[in-house]
Amino acid sequence: MKWILTIVIVLFSFSTNGQDSLLIGHQALNKIYETKGPLFFSVNANRTYKILNEEGFFSKYSHVLIKHSNDLFIRLDGTGRVYKVKNKIGDTLLVNRIDSTHFFGYNGAAYEFIYRDTIMSLGGFGFWKKNGQLRYYSHQNHEWDIIPLNLEIPVAKESTYFDIDQNEIYILKLPFVDLATNKKDESYLVYKLEITKREYQLLGELNPELIKLFPIGVQYMSLQLPSLKSELMIFEGGKIYLFDFVKNQVYKLINPAIEKTIFASSKGDYVDFAYENNGKLFFSKSNDPKHQLDSIPISFSDFTKLNQKLYTPNKQLNTIFYWIGGILLVSILFFVYWKINKRKSSRVNEDISFYDTKENKFKETELDLIEKIYNRSLEGKSYSVEDINAVLGLSKKSLEIQKKIRTETINRINHRFKIIFNTEDELIERIRLEEDRRFYKYIISEENGKKALGI
Numbered sequence: 001m002k003w004i005l006t007i008v009i010v011l012f013s014f015s016t017n018g019q020d021s022l023l024i025g026h027q028a029l030n031k032i033y034e035t036k037g038p039l040f041f042s043v044n045a046n047r048t049y050k051i052l053n054e055e056g057f058f059s060k061y062s063h064v065l066i067k068h069s070n071d072l073f074i075r076l077d078g079t080g081r082v083y084k085v086k087n088k089i090g091d092t093l094l095v096n097r098i099d100s101t102h103f104f105g106y107n108g109a110a111y112e113f114i115y116r117d118t119i120m121s122l123g124g125f126g127f128w129k130k131n132g133q134l135r136y137y138s139h140q141n142h143e144w145d146i147i148p149l150n151l152e153i154p155v156a157k158e159s160t161y162f163d164i165d166q167n168e169i170y171i172l173k174l175p176f177v178d179l180a181t182n183k184k185d186e187s188y189l190v191y192k193l194e195i196t197k198r199e200y201q202l203l204g205e206l207n208p209e210l211i212k213l214f215p216i217g218v219q220y221m222s223l224q225l226p227s228l229k230s231e232l233m234i235f236e237g238g239k240i241y242l243f244d245f246v247k248n249q250v251y252k253l254i255n256p257a258i259e260k261t262i263f264a265s266s267k268g269d270y271v272d273f274a275y276e277n278n279g280k281l282f283f284s285k286s287n288d289p290k291h292q293l294d295s296i297p298i299s300f301s302d303f304t305k306l307n308q309k310l311y312t313p314n315k316q317l318n319t320i321f322y323w324i325g326g327i328l329l330v331s332i333l334f335f336v337y338w339k340i341n342k343r344k345s346s347r348v349n350e351d352i353s354f355y356d357t358k359e360n361k362f363k364e365t366e367l368d369l370i371e372k373i374y375n376r377s378l379e380g381k382s383y384s385v386e387d388i389n390a391v392l393g394l395s396k397k398s399l400e401i402q403k404k405i406r407t408e409t410i411n412r413i414n415h416r417f418k419i420i421f422n423t424e425d426e427l428i429e430r431i432r433l434e435e436d437r438r439f440y441k442y443i444i445s446e447e448n449g450k451k452a453l454g455i
Contacts, residue, residue, distance in 0.1 A: 049063055049272060134195075
């Protein structure tokens with residue numbers, strides 16, 4: 001069996017494109033890969049967890065697991081890198097990097113999850129800012145893009161619960177400092193994000209008694225328990241609670257066996273990562289070289305319900321948000337209805353557009369490029385790759401960046417043209433060069449050019 005596995009791996013290595021990796025003997029990951037359905041893994045922003053043997057600059061980045069249906073992904077925290085487990089042979093996992101991103105440093109400690117077969121990333125730290133952006137990974141473009149929301153609520157790997165049945169995310173926003181203005185936000189607020197509507201709703205303020213659990217600099221771990229529809233909150237000093245955001249309830253752990261399992265002993269065998277599935281808490285210990293997966297049952301009987309609410313609803317603030325949300329909801333529903341009927345379906349779910357179509361006109365830089373290509377086309381000539389690079393100020397950039405920005409700009413212009421004029425025509429047409437089929441020339445027809453420029 002071993003020689004067969006060796007041959008398979010060798011053959012596999014000859015067919016790779018240089019971005020494949022092998023994971024051998026990781027028992028926990030093998031079982032996770034074979035598990036059906038979505039899994040939610042423990043979140044501890046203060047601890048580094050590594051799976052792949054990255055080299056050079058990216059070797060210091062922590063790894064994040066994302067499991068959905070039959071797919072298992074590995075993310076490098078704080079970067080745009082996405083790895084997918086392609087196959088399992090024996091105890092070997094074959095892993096392939098599927099993204100082509102270059103930028104990083106804007107999404108450290110972001111909350112990552114799967115929504116309708118799409119990898120999503122919410123919030124995170126980077127570039128002197130704790131952000132509240134909602135981003136998605138495009139399997140078609142192999143890149144990340146942003147989804148506009150009605151509000152930006154700065155959030156990182158804190159207490160975040162994803163209700164997959166309702167497509168809603170509950171977020172506990174903790175105090176933070178805006179380093180750009182040095183202003184402090186000292187509020188403890190609970191929000192609900194309706195992903196389908198792309199809309200935040202303020203639910204209220206965290207219970208004052210629970211605020212004491214979050215002193216500045218405290219280390220804690222959180223873990224979503226799908227079977228209990230709650231978030232397990234693990235604080236220093238043996239404090240373990242269950243936050244039920246949906247029902248606005250709080251529970252405290254009373255089972256010492258679970259507490260002993262979670263907290264490190266004098267040997268330093270703390271939980272490396274954990275997840276809950278079908279009433280069992282699965283975990284792997286940090287000092288286990290084989291990364292074996294152990295488990296312990298967990299249910300509501302392990303907790304006692306407290307006579308206090310998780311958060312205090314703020315009716316006055318909610319009233320304001322209801323009015324704002326109502327207006328935005330009507331606008332969003334109209335936009336989604338119009339988009340579904342005017343645009344062809346895409347692999348990424350129809351609620352997520354690749355480009356911002358809220359503006360019904362071209363930007364100045366786009367009009368400048370359109371006008372130059374159009375005027376050249378009227379002369380019976382075409383625009384070259386070098387011409388477009390010059391207009392976009394890309395002449396001194398690397399070839400890879402030139403291609404990326406050039407392609408995104410042309411796609412965005414063509415996409416906006418189709419939306420504005422309700423057409424399937426491409427405004428900027430790509431035509432392969434006869435002398436070298438690897439390259440394109442660009443033209444704009446007289447009819448489409450007049451439409452775009454309002455002539």
